[in-house]
Amino acid sequence: MLRFILTRVSLVIPTFIGITLLAFFLIRLVPGDPIETMAGERGIDPVRHELLRKEFGFDKPILVQYGIYIGRVLHGDLGRSIVTQASVLEEFKTLFPATIELALCAIIFALLLGLPAGMLAAVKRNSIFDHGVMGISLAGYSMPIFWWGLILILLFSVQFDLTPVSGRIDVLYYIEPTTGFLLIDSLLSEDEGAFLSAVRHLILPTIVLGTVPLAVIARMTRSAMLEVMGEDYIRTAKAKGLSRLRIVTVHALRNALIPVVTVIGLQVGVLFTGAILTETIFSWPGVGKWMIDAIFRRDYPVLQGGVLLLGMVVMSVNLLVDLTYGLINPRIRHNR
Amino acid sequence: MALLEIENLSVAFPTQGGVMRAVEGVSLSLEKGEVLGVVGESGSGKSVTMLALMGLVPFPGRVTADKLSFNGRDLLTISDRDRRQLTGKDVAMIFQEPTTSLNPCFTIGFQLTETLRLHENMDRKTARRRAIELLEQVGIPSPEGRLSAFPHQLSGGMNQRVMIAMAISCNPKLLIADEPTTALDVTIQAQILDLLVTLQKERNMALVMITHDMGVIAETAKRIMVMYAGQVMEERAADDLFASPQHPYTAALLAALPEHSHGGRLATIPGVVPGLYDRPAGCLFSPRCAYATEHSRTVRPELRPWAGGQIRCHYPLGDPTREARLIADRPAVDTEVSS
Numbered sequence: 001m002l003r004f005i006l007t008r009v010s011l012v013i014p015t016f017i018g019i020t021l022l023a024f025f026l027i028r029l030v031p032g033d034p035i036e037t038m039a040g041e042r043g044i045d046p047v048r049h050e051l052l053r054k055e056f057g058f059d060k061p062i063l064v065q066y067g068i069y070i071g072r073v074l075h076g077d078l079g080r081s082i083v084t085q086a087s088v089l090e091e092f093k094t095l096f097p098a099t100i101e102l103a104l105c106a107i108i109f110a111l112l113l114g115l116p117a118g119m120l121a122a123v124k125r126n127s128i129f130d131h132g133v134m135g136i137s138l139a140g141y142s143m144p145i146f147w148w149g150l151i152l153i154l155l156f157s158v159q160f161d162l163t164p165v166s167g168r169i170d171v172l173y174y175i176e177p178t179t180g181f182l183l184i185d186s187l188l189s190e191d192e193g194a195f196l197s198a199v200r201h202l203i204l205p206t207i208v209l210g211t212v213p214l215a216v217i218a219r220m221t222r223s224a225m226l227e228v229m230g231e232d233y234i235r236t237a238k239a240k241g242l243s244r245l246r247i248v249t250v251h252a253l254r255n256a257l258i259p260v261v262t263v264i265g266l267q268v269g270v271l272f273t274g275a276i277l278t279e280t281i282f283s284w285p286g287v288g289k290w291m292i293d294a295i296f297r298r299d300y301p302v303l304q305g306g307v308l309l310l311g312m313v314v315m316s317v318n319l320l321v322d323l324t325y326g327l328i329n330p331r332i333r334h335n336r
Numbered sequence: 337m338a339l340l341e342i343e344n345l346s347v348a349f350p351t352q353g354g355v356m357r358a359v360e361g362v363s364l365s366l367e368k369g370e371v372l373g374v375v376g377e378s379g380s381g382k383s384v385t386m387l388a389l390m391g392l393v394p395f396p397g398r399v400t401a402d403k404l405s406f407n408g409r410d411l412l413t414i415s416d417r418d419r420r421q422l423t424g425k426d427v428a429m430i431f432q433e434p435t436t437s438l439n440p441c442f443t444i445g446f447q448l449t450e451t452l453r454l455h456e457n458m459d460r461k462t463a464r465r466r467a468i469e470l471l472e473q474v475g476i477p478s479p480e481g482r483l484s485a486f487p488h489q490l491s492g493g494m495n496q497r498v499m500i501a502m503a504i505s506c507n508p509k510l511l512i513a514d515e516p517t518t519a520l521d522v523t524i525q526a527q528i529l530d531l532l533v534t535l536q537k538e539r540n541m542a543l544v545m546i547t548h549d550m551g552v553i554a555e556t557a558k559r560i561m562v563m564y565a566g567q568v569m570e571e572r573a574a575d576d577l578f579a580s581p582q583h584p585y586t587a588a589l590l591a592a593l594p595e596h597s598h599g600g601r602l603a604t605i606p607g608v609v610p611g612l613y614d615r616p617a618g619c620l621f622s623p624r625c626a627y628a629t630e631h632s633r634t635v636r637p638e639l640r641p642w643a644g645g646q647i648r649c650h651y652p653l654g655d656p657t658r659e660a661r662l663i664a665d666r667p668a669v670d671t672e673v674s675s
Contacts, residue, residue, distance in 0.1 A: 230394075232431060233439040238392055240451050240502070241424030254441040330486040331440055 008319050023307040024066050034082040034298040079301035088305035097180025099286035103271045106210035114214045118221025140215035145274050149208040149281040163204050166283035170197045209278045213267040220263045224256035258329050265321030269314045339542050340366040343403035347388050356612050358384045360566045369540040373557030381566035382546045386512045391419050425455040428503035432515040434495035438487035444498050445483030455506045470501040493524035510542040562586050565609050565620040572645030582652040585621045629665035
């Protein structure tokens with residue numbers, strides 16, 4: 001087991017180099033630099049521009065800049081935002097809980113709906129329910145997130161006035177951030193209105209962000225269940241006289257979960273991509289929106305740091321998923 | 337009253353090319369504590385017959401019968417709930433592939449105690465104790481340690497012992513063994529057969545042994561049913577059947593045994609089992625039968641009582657009028673065999 005973890009962790013090194021390389025060079029391919037962007041339409045005196053470039057170190061050869069950057073990263077220094085002068089790591093720490101809260105809610109939403117829907121569709125194969133679930137999930141998977149978000153806002157926020165349009169909580173409430181997770185913080189504040197407001201703000205973003213994972217999980221669960229239900233050990237379970245419910249939820253589900261867990265792990269990456277769009281649409285103050293803003297402002301350190309940190313999170317989650325296989329499938333546990 | 341009574345059982349699978357009759361007109365009765373061997377080639381319907389009895393015919397198979405009763409209970413009209421109380425308790429089944437028949441995600445102990453807790457309402461501790469006893473009875477060394485093992489950690493033979501332990505855990509009145517030794521090594525085969533026979537005698541349970549191995553059947557069964565293409569061809573006491581087979585198919589099967597080859601080439605039965613599209617109108621065995629006549633090719637024989645058992649043949653080998661009728665009915669040459 002320890003060897004397995006070490007092998008997996010050693011794979012992090014090339015990925016780390018890849019992520020930093022891509023983030024560092026791609027943002028520099030975009031025309032303009034942070035100084036020009038900050039100066040705005042009026043422009044900036046070339047002499048002053050050159051001076052500032054020197055101050056930020058943009059005058060050095062690009063490979064040297066990369067070397068300096070990597071050196072700092074390895075010392076745990078992700079730099080400071082050019083725009084706000086705040087530490088990138090500190091900003092990430094403040095904003096990341098909002099993204100995590102949204103992503104967690106989305107994946108829970110996707111699991112709570114996707115697993116039972118997929119299971120039922122498999123058990124009632126070729127029924128109206130099955131075709132319905134598969135049709136809807138295909139539509140959900142094909143839907144552009146930004147369009148889906150706007151439609152939901154138009155319908156539920158504008159037309160029916162049921163949910164707020166944007167933000168995490170009503171401006172009426174000020175919640176002291178203790179954990180950074182607004183749902184928990186507002187519960188701790190014992191202000192019922194604040195909690196309800198936070199919940200209401202979460203509903204639409206959760207649905208929007210959870211739609212693609214929901215569709216994938218439902219389809220994956222269905223096909224995995226169908227395959228498992230034809231296995232010999234399911235026939236044995238039936239020959240034991242077990243109830244249908246027990247066969248499906250105990251004997252089949254445990255086996256069907258293995259491919260589903262893989263997909264959930266892969267969805268984490270998709271989730272963060274989706275979070276960037278969702279956060280932008282709903283003005284959700286998370287790292288997605290923060291990074292989009294950084295691109296527009298050419299805030300190199302913020303973007304590089306953000307991409308690197310998110311990449312690390314995705315890699316850790318995938319490592320965790322690999323370790324989870326062992327819990328579900330004893331064969332994997334013993335082979336390693 | 338017989339323990340198991342089956343009359344005119346058929347199982348059909350609708351396919352795109354028409355209805356596939358996996359089992360056709362099977363009649364059978366089995367007494368308490370009796371051992372019946374069911375032999376036949378692959379696809380002869382022996383497994384499906386027993387799956388129908390268990391209510392395990394896979395979708396979209398349809399089961400029809402004039403009578404299907406077990407221990408006085410009508411299995412054709414029984415509710416799902418009542419049926420579940422019967423299966424796994426009074427009727428149990430073990431399968432061909434022991435390793436895939438056990439759930440890879442759960443321990444041997446979990447799978448064993450599950451049946452006990454369901455049918456015998458045992459608590460965790462009692463079920464565990466009983467599971468250890470059962471593993472001991474089926475000859476698994478250090479049973480306590482094996483309870484926490486997973487199927488992939490045991491050999492095929494061990495897994496089949498676990499399957500047997502699971503099947504006998506609730507003292508079934510009938511145990512169906514569907515080719516229990518086919519997937520195992522020859523050395524292990526004999527052990528598993530011995531175990532099944534010993535358990536059958538100890539518990540006086542009825543045992544149905546499905547196999548395509550005549551040797552296996554000869555050692556265990558008191559009565560034998562020979563199946564071909566979904567139909568019962570012959571059914572008689574084992575000694576009788578081996579000494580003087582009445583159906584040409586049984587005779588051909590016995591002649592094909594290596595023991596009968598005397599050093600020469602092994603005898604074979606020419607041709608193949610009829611499929612969905614080439615089912616003969618008459619006797620299903622007629623295209624491969626050395627004695628087929630125009631009559632047997634066009635008129636399908638009924639399953640009828642014969643020599644203390646049943647037979648489905650116009651010209652049983654022990655019939656004194658056979659020769660005369662064969663000559664009378666045989667203007668046709670055996671074109672189909674030679675083609």
